[in-house]
């Protein structure tokens with residue numbers, strides 16, 4: 001095992017991953033450092049093909065018809081030096097009746113000037129599911145720019161879910177842009193949990209088009225910012241089919257000089273559709289904090305507990 | 313300044329205004345250690361405001377008067393300091409928390425995080441620990457479940473003084489007996505209880521009671537006697553909270 005790979009695994013463990021899985025033959029995985037593939041393994045029903053490029057890796061992922069991948073596919077993307085660019089392109093196709101869950105760790109622990117771009121195109125067939133859990137660790141200096149983009153097409157009677165989490169260490173500059181089209185009786189769920197401080201900049205844009213009859217969508221954001229951090233969230237749900245239902249749920253907690261903005265856009269283009277939204281932006285809820293203080297917690301600890309619960 | 317020997321909680325001449333309205337008026341109260349002391353009063357009498365003022369909730373700073381706890385003046389102490397001295401409160405409408413489990417919520421106030429005591433507390437309020445410990449204290453709990461968890465968390469904290477703001481509201485008949493038992497057990501274990509309620513049958517378990525009307529304490533004494541008075545005079549009170557009536561009521565006291 002090369003020294004770099006060892007460092008990668010160490011950083012992976014520090015960001016909450018369990019490196020033992022890379023030895024488990026039942027679990028598919030892919031480990032990418034900058035533009036080098038350090039490790040790759042696949043399982044029956046899953047085609048996982050990484051191709052190194054000049055600035056990153058192009059990945060083709062296919063889950064074959066009717067195949068439900070038993071264990072989550074573990075992905076690890078990282079840049080260990082303090083400088084570097086990494087561009088990841090993913091083409092994913094989940095065929096009819098197939099399903100897969102992925103757990104990705106993106107780690108830039110020493111970043112001073114690191115750029116990570118991710119561009120995903122995901123096509124989900126009918127009666128299929130795709131779940132993408134993404135955990136980021138960017139170190140404590142804030143020298144990272146992370147730009148994830150995804151375009152997703154969800155067929156009928158299918159499920160698409162993302163969970164994004166960046167709650168330890170600095171954010172740096174973060175600019176997420178996800179769009180999904182949702183077919184008949186299918187479900188879209190996108191959740192992001194981010195904690196920003198220092199002069200972090202957080203921008204989230206999520207768009208869900210509920211274009212299939214009886215489709216469902218939930219866009220959920222939980223962001224806490226303090227110091228001089230800023231956060232901006234655009235959540236948009238468009239329901240254009242009968243019985244489509246959607247909900248946008250955004251909570252941003254602001255402390256110190258931090259700034260937060262939320263723009264929920266909900267549009268309904270069919271008289272039998274319905275979309276709701278709720279957004280709460282501002283200081284941490286007074287009653288929650290005082291409840292914990294009445295059990296003996298000092299104010300700061302009470303605030304921390306409320307925020308860490310929200311980001312869990 | 314030390315309070316007189318004998319009371320755990322002593323309130324002297326307390327007045328509170330909220331949004332230009334006087335909500336508590338020259339209120340005096342003494343709570344004996346080891347007692348269950350009921351505060352009876354109809355809606356809007358000022359019961360919750362009194363509880364908040366004792367606990368030190370922001371916005372409930374008295375314009376006059378002093379509060380002593382266990383011999384120490386606490387009138388201007390922050391909430392957590394009062395709690396660290398051994399008082400706590402179960403809210404009439406407890407807050408909800410995202411991502412905080414019942415177990416973690418109960419643990420917050422406990423000095424020793426004894427898992428046996430957490431389970432015991434939940435059993436007391438008829439919530440099966442196996443089912444509830446990992447539930448989240450968020451919107452998915454029913455109102456009654458949330459209130460019972462609130463009581464369990466106060467029980468597990470083993471405070472010197474527990475202010476219970478209408479522990480009986482939103483609790484069904486079956487669970488009510490258990491809530492009453494929990495309060496009695498807290499007393500048996502050495503907690504003094506300020507029991508806020510507008511149900512005189514709940515106030516019956518108290519040793520002493522004070523009757524609050526329009527921010528005044530208009531009657532004090534044995535719980536049974538005050539309860540009878542409340543039932544006869546307050547519940548049928550025809551003119552709800554008329555300003556001119558207050559003088560009359562206070563006169564009667």
Ligand SMILES: Nc1ncnc2c1ncn2[C@@H]1O[C@H](COP(=O)(O)OP(=O)(O)OP(=O)(O)O)[C@@H](O)[C@H]1O
Pocket residue numbers: 330331333335353354355356357358359360361362404510
């Ligand atoms: N923040 C506030 N600003 C203005 N008025 C308030 C405020 N809080 C309470 N009040 C008023 O003070 C009075 C007492 O309210 P409080 O909540 O203490 O009554 P309560 O006895 O607990 O009633 P209930 O039985 O309905 O719980 C009410 O008339 C209420 O409208």
Ligand SMILES: [Mg+2]
Pocket residue numbers: 359360361404477
């Ligand atoms: Mg009240």
